[in-house]
Amino acid sequence: MTVKAQVEAVYRSESRRILATLIRLLGDFDLAEEALHEAFFVAVERWQQDGVPDNPRAWLVSTGRFKAIDRLRRQARFTPLLQEQAEALEAVEWSDEDVEDDRLRLIFTCCHPALAADAQVPLTLREICDLTTEEIARAFLATPATIAQRIVRAKGKIREAKIPYQVPSLAELPERLDSVLRVIYLVFNEGYSASMGADLTREELTREAIRLGRLLLELLPEPEVMGLLALMLLHESRRPARTSPAGELVLLAEQDRALWGAALIAEGCALVEQALATRRFGPYCLQAAIAAVHAEATTAADTDWVQIVGLYDVLQRLVPSPVIELNRAVALAMRDGPLAGLQQVEGILARGELLDYHLAHSARGEFCRQLGRMKEARQAYEKALGLTQQAPEKRFIERRLAELSG
Template sequence: MTPSVEAIYRSESRRVLATLIRVLGDFDLAEEALHEAFFVAVERWPQEGVPDNPRAWLVSTGRFKAIDRLRRQARFTPLLQEQADALEATDWSAEDVEDDRLRLIFTCCHPALAPDAQTALTLREICDLTTEEIARAFLATPATIAQRIVRAKGKIREARIPYQVPSLAELPERLDSVLRVIYLVFNEGYSASMGADLTREAFTREAIRLGRLLMELLPEPEVVGLLALMLLHESRRAARTSVSGELVLLSEQDRSLWDASLIVEGCTLVARALTTGRFGPYCLQAAIAAVHAEAPTAAETDWPQIVGLYDVLLRATPSPVIELNRAVAVAMGQGPLAGLQLVEGIFQRGELTDYHLAHSARGEFCRQLGRIEEARSAYEKALSLTQQIPEKRFLEQRLAELHLHKQ
């Protein structure tokens, strides 16, 4: 691709795909149409110039390519001719494209689909994650993820699941799945599951945009809480890596680099959600992020308040990952031994044994306690489990420091 086409593909391809799915009513046909539209763009745009509205141009081109494809195939399957005629006779609206990705999320998160299929399909279609990347997030094989996606598309087609945002009466029961998927999209951007970069700004930006759309549609406390949580995490982006791209721990970040406007907006939303008294896990996580955001320095963080919030969160949503995060907060307030004992308890139950951040935390606690061999073993285990290059370099640096300490 030429640079301009490649840039537009990165910024617009998922939006174009969402609209093509709405227009064509078929995932696979829409994906083929998307690729054909960009192929035409690669041929024409260098000579003709980029259109004023490249997204609309791509949708229109993809639509015509899909109609042509159906007509060619109609020689063997006559019903496809009717489908092509119906598509050609139907005008598509360029006015609703901003909401198409939200419509697509609700379609992918329809209760007729299994939860793991909902998430896999959304990450694939909304975010353009590869099956390998999704498999990494699910701790599954790429073949398993591919099968889930194929089955989910088939279910949508066979059950004629509508491509639309549910009515207000239906929204609440559909909300949990959508919130979960939006947060998974954000997390993949906030801390990429693999690759050369720690973050993927396009994913966090898109998740926040979807969160804003959803809050306009349904300003429930947990929707507000999720948006607040994403904004507060996103506020730290510039400080999370060094100029050379190395990972910077929260305790060592230059807080002057934090985005004050996102912090103000996030904290305001947290307060708004908590005052309803109907808050859940996203609101509580946002409240924890707000305590971090409001601390002038790492040393002035209110760790007892954070531990207390984790206690409430654990009662609402028991999870070993939340326990791990609580253990880190306990260690910050009470010392590394207290944190290590909690992490060891999680491992003894057979949980998080394949989670690199758990072994990394154990390594850090042992390092601080001067238990060098145990720290080395934990860091090596964490290193073997992570696929993210900045995290690998961080762990390798920790291991090098332990080697020097031993000498």
């Protein structure tokens, strides 16, 4: 492997951890991002001469930190206060042993209540997981320009309000938890079902979300943290079976369950039981319970759809949502037949909800197909095809359309 390839590999695996540490050390998002890129630029040249260091992450953090201090000293000729900032940063001592929780610290900073709610998650997804503004915009059904503006404003607020880069005290944690859970779950979802691109999944994101979930559970062993971690583990257990060897989408009912991860299922189900036993569970616990029912069925035909519909009923009462209603409609169709599911989906769309959500139109197309209403099925699948930007899903819908035309 060439040195350049090694640098690129380190960037893919370590850059967000390095950035989180630089933000902690430098106290400024933009300065840390500039330092990160300068450090990797220097690494390409220096590592060719000196070889790859034993601890590339520590080397890159140190190099980025000194590059940032040098930058401030150069600019201090025009802004004297920057000289004081440079001296203060130079006096800060750091150890590579401190960096493991830096991304968790950064999540809580990005989810600080002083920040606008609609900026907390985009900022964290951008800074922690390196999602592009386009990917985040897809998750929020917003424009990239809108997301970019939210991120810029949030960074400015953190700088101006001197929001601390730290994990909150135990007394403050519960009120900050909902936003953090939402962030971690959005990271997982982007990895489990990528919003766009050539691949259905992005394993590095699901792995990162699960790691963050484990860290959070160590910090705060609350039922909803258990529920979220369980939900991610149970979904992740299916990932190897969700695509064919050629990268094509495989529906849940058609997946080879022998490929499902038994260890992940066992851990996830144990967490679900532990969380439900507290009787203080919320939406993540309920979603995890639904995933556990799927995981415990040895075949698709053995799935307890009565229990799943009942769990969706409770979930919908707790957190009313058209997406939950859509998922319930799919479960209802499995319990009572495609007409029952179609009526629910058409009711959602008639209210003007989920009109731009491709999965709603895909579900409608599938129910119409099963009912023999082929013209309506084609129209629904064509609508779904125009809305999805993810290659395997596009190919799946195109195959469905070809079958309907055959």
